[in-house]
Amino acid sequence: MKLITKDAPHIRSEDTVRNIMIDVLIALGPAVAGAALFFGWYALFLCIFGAVAAEMIEWFIVKVLRKQKEFVPDFSAAVTGLLLAMNLPPTAPWWLLLIGIIIAIGIAKQAFGGIGQNIFNPALVGRVFLLISFPTLMTRWINPLMAFSKSPWDVLTSATPLGVLKQQGLKEALSSFSYTDLFFGNVGGCIGETSVLLLVIGFVYLLYKQRVSPIIPLSYIGTVFLFSSLFYFINPGRFGTPLFHILSGGLFLGALFMATDMVTSPMTFKGQAVFGLGCGLVTMTIRYFAGYPEGVSLAILLMNALTPLIDRVFKPRIFGEVKS
Amino acid sequence: MLSFRGGIHPPEKKELAKESQLLYLNPPEVVYVFLSNHAGAPAKCIVKENDQVKTGQVIGEPGGFISAYVHSPITGVVKKIDKIYHPIQGRPMEAVVIQKTSDDEWQYLEHADWENLTKEQLLETIKKAGIVGLGGAMFPTHVKLSPPADKKIDTFIVNAAECEPYLTIDHKLMLQKAQDLILGIKIVMKTLQVQKAYIGIESNKIDAYEHLKTLLNSDQIELKLLKTKYPQGAEKQLIYAITGRKVPVGGLPMDVGVVVQNVQTVIAIKEAVVDRKPLVQRGLTISGEGVNKPINVVARIGTVVEEILKYAGGIKEEAERVILGGPMTGIAINRLDIPIMKGTSGITVLLKEKEYVQKACIRCTKCVFACPMGLQPYLLYLLANKRKYDDAVEEGLLACVECGSCAYVCPSKIDHVRAIKLAKKVYQALRGGKK
Numbered sequence: 001m002k003l004i005t006k007d008a009p010h011i012r013s014e015d016t017v018r019n020i021m022i023d024v025l026i027a028l029g030p031a032v033a034g035a036a037l038f039f040g041w042y043a044l045f046l047c048i049f050g051a052v053a054a055e056m057i058e059w060f061i062v063k064v065l066r067k068q069k070e071f072v073p074d075f076s077a078a079v080t081g082l083l084l085a086m087n088l089p090p091t092a093p094w095w096l097l098l099i100g101i102i103i104a105i106g107i108a109k110q111a112f113g114g115i116g117q118n119i120f121n122p123a124l125v126g127r128v129f130l131l132i133s134f135p136t137l138m139t140r141w142i143n144p145l146m147a148f149s150k151s152p153w154d155v156l157t158s159a160t161p162l163g164v165l166k167q168q169g170l171k172e173a174l175s176s177f178s179y180t181d182l183f184f185g186n187v188g189g190c191i192g193e194t195s196v197l198l199l200v201i202g203f204v205y206l207l208y209k210q211r212v213s214p215i216i217p218l219s220y221i222g223t224v225f226l227f228s229s230l231f232y233f234i235n236p237g238r239f240g241t242p243l244f245h246i247l248s249g250g251l252f253l254g255a256l257f258m259a260t261d262m263v264t265s266p267m268t269f270k271g272q273a274v275f276g277l278g279c280g281l282v283t284m285t286i287r288y289f290a291g292y293p294e295g296v297s298l299a300i301l302l303m304n305a306l307t308p309l310i311d312r313v314f315k316p317r318i319f320g321e322v323k324s
Numbered sequence: 325m326l327s328f329r330g331g332i333h334p335p336e337k338k339e340l341a342k343e344s345q346l347l348y349l350n351p352p353e354v355v356y357v358f359l360s361n362h363a364g365a366p367a368k369c370i371v372k373e374n375d376q377v378k379t380g381q382v383i384g385e386p387g388g389f390i391s392a393y394v395h396s397p398i399t400g401v402v403k404k405i406d407k408i409y410h411p412i413q414g415r416p417m418e419a420v421v422i423q424k425t426s427d428d429e430w431q432y433l434e435h436a437d438w439e440n441l442t443k444e445q446l447l448e449t450i451k452k453a454g455i456v457g458l459g460g461a462m463f464p465t466h467v468k469l470s471p472p473a474d475k476k477i478d479t480f481i482v483n484a485a486e487c488e489p490y491l492t493i494d495h496k497l498m499l500q501k502a503q504d505l506i507l508g509i510k511i512v513m514k515t516l517q518v519q520k521a522y523i524g525i526e527s528n529k530i531d532a533y534e535h536l537k538t539l540l541n542s543d544q545i546e547l548k549l550l551k552t553k554y555p556q557g558a559e560k561q562l563i564y565a566i567t568g569r570k571v572p573v574g575g576l577p578m579d580v581g582v583v584v585q586n587v588q589t590v591i592a593i594k595e596a597v598v599d600r601k602p603l604v605q606r607g608l609t610i611s612g613e614g615v616n617k618p619i620n621v622v623a624r625i626g627t628v629v630e631e632i633l634k635y636a637g638g639i640k641e642e643a644e645r646v647i648l649g650g651p652m653t654g655i656a657i658n659r660l661d662i663p664i665m666k667g668t669s670g671i672t673v674l675l676k677e678k679e680y681v682q683k684a685c686i687r688c689t690k691c692v693f694a695c696p697m698g699l700q701p702y703l704l705y706l707l708a709n710k711r712k713y714d715d716a717v718e719e720g721l722l723a724c725v726e727c728g729s730c731a732y733v734c735p736s737k738i739d740h741v742r743a744i745k746l747a748k749k750v751y752q753a754l755r756g757g758k759k
Contacts, residue, residue, distance in 0.1 A: 009728030
């Protein structure tokens with residue numbers, strides 16, 4: 001019998017980084033399944049390819065380039081790869097995804113020092129890089145349920161709800177897409193973003209497992225709702241209904257799974273609320289006033305940059321601290 | 325139910341020792357009694373080798389204002405005064421080694437009938453009995469019970485939370501010595517001259533709550549049911565849950581008019597004042613997956629761990645850690661010849677734990693949300709590692725109560741508490757050692 005001494009506490013919870021990441025992968029499951037249903041097998045292939053390739057690239061960087069002795073995958077790279085895939089149009093070629101992953105893992109994550117050290121959400125960095133470098137490939141949308149029989153490159157390209165809203169106004173947008181379609185995901189858009197329902201199911205699983213707090217999503221989506229209500233009140237024809245804004249585009253994917261990225265979001269209750277608020281405001285500003293119809297990715301990246309500042313300003317009150 | 329912000333829910337594991345009856349251990353053949361059996365200055369030894377001592381005879385006198393009397397726990401002869409490893413100080417400290425020569429011959433405390441004692445005499449008795457905080461902090465009780473005149477105390481709280489996993493001794497004592505507890509509370513109330521006392525019990529000890537309820541007949545002592553949550557028994561959290569008062573950062577309970585004592589301390593006060601017995605023994609829980617027969621015992625101070633473990637059927641071959649106290653705040657020892665002290669509330673023996681490798685912080689916020697003091701443990705850890713002690717103090721380093729909640733919940737298995745404790749020590753050493 002050998003007794004060891006160690007510092008208290010002598011018991012630890014069973015949570016590990018790997019457990020958390022596996023739960024996130026599970027939580028993304030419904031949306032991935034939905035993507036296969038809506039956009040066909042190729043979309044499913046991209047999702048799996050993204051996750052596997054990201055792990056392999058991380059392994060390569062850590063083991064080969066950094067020459068670290070051990071590499072135990074914590075699946076955080078897989079989450080990044082999967083999220084990036086879900087943020088691409090269903091017609092994206094596999095090599096495009098690969099480039100995005102190299103940027104995401106290689107630059108946005110590992111160049112900063114690996115997990116926990118990165119300032120920006122790696123998947124979003126990858127996505128925005130692709131968006132700027134390959135604008136055409138990144139906006140080749142297709143209608144859902146058309147793809148099962150055909151290969152995605154043969155089908156007619158279509159537009160996303162927000163695209164229609166931007167180009168043709170609310171009336172046209174509402175006649176093309178019903179709220180039910182938007183909720184269930186039966187619309188054009190990125191692989192994993194279209195179904196609000198399936199994303200929420202996954203997020204409820206994370207809440208149930210106590211992996212995330214709902215503060216950022218509530219604050220983010222709430223802000224989008226209030227902000228768009230205000231603008232809808234000012235000019236209904238141009239700006240779109242609040243419900244339309246909430247259900248369309250990548251808002252739910254962004255708010256539930258990207259803005260909540262632990263590494264790049266604030267640490268306190270107040271800080272997270274402010275973070276969500278900022279994401280909401282920037283998203284809507286881009287949607288209304290910028291040339292690009294969607295604003296979620298850029299909004300989150302911008303708020304990522306502000307996270308250290310938010311952490312500095314919004315600290316929890318120390319128990320018993322006297323108000324000054 | 326009453327509670328506080330933050331905290332965690334570790335597995336309670338109370339069921340292991342809960343059913344076992346309180347066992348009074350026979351006085352051991354040898355005891356090792358530290359002269360530093362309390363917080364503050366070590367006691368001054370007043371016996372020498374070959375002196376005959378009776379059970380309850382003073383062997384050490386207070387070595388300062390914050391210090392306490394030390395008594396012989398058995399009847400015997402002083403073999404030697406030796407330096408042995410002190411688990412709290414982490415270095416060898418003076419201890420009196422006493423060899424038993426006969427059954428207990430008590431030397432009782434001398435004082436008038438307790439009902440006739442004045443406040444000052446009560447305090448003196450408590451001091452003479454060598455009573456210290458038995459919850460684990462070992463702060464001399466007479467000092468705690470005599471706050472400076474400008475601190476008006478109006479409330480006395482009995483800490484019956486026992487929020488540490490595995491430990492059940494306070495629970496057991498509340499069931500078996502409820503009358504003593506209530507009498508002890510009355511004595512403390514008289515000493516403090518307060519009209520109101522609360523007993524704060526966690527909801528997982530509902531039978532003790534019901535039992536005490538049937539015995540209490542005055543409004544002056546009130547039972548309060550607390551949510552089962554760690555660290556409900558931390559003084560500041562307990563006071564807040566029961567009274568809604570917040571002890572200021574860097575302050576003490578007396579700053580908000582409250583004195584808190586642990587269940588066993590109150591019972592020890594009753595035994596000193598009514599039964600005239602100085603503090604020579606205490607109750608403790610022997611539990612954990614690593615012991616064969618978890619049990620609650622009353623043992624003499626200075627009994628070595630090995631001896632006590634025998635009564636629990638010994639420890640299993642696979643046992644890996646022996647902890648003085650509970651698993652959240654206790655101290656792991658790697659040898660079994662270490663004696664228990666006045667503040668040893670239990671011996672927890674754990675099996676080999678799943679091995680975790682420490683990973684980088686992923687900023688999951690769990691530590692921030694778990695901290696009962698509203699601190700940001702991840703940040704303190706970061707600053708401590710960068711040796712930015714002043715910044716860490718700015719962020720509340722000194723407010724940390726070292727409850728271990730942050731390290732418990734951390735998915736990256738970061739040892740926040742170790743870094744924080746070390747940073748506190750370094751900071752205090754650098755800044756003139758003022759505690």
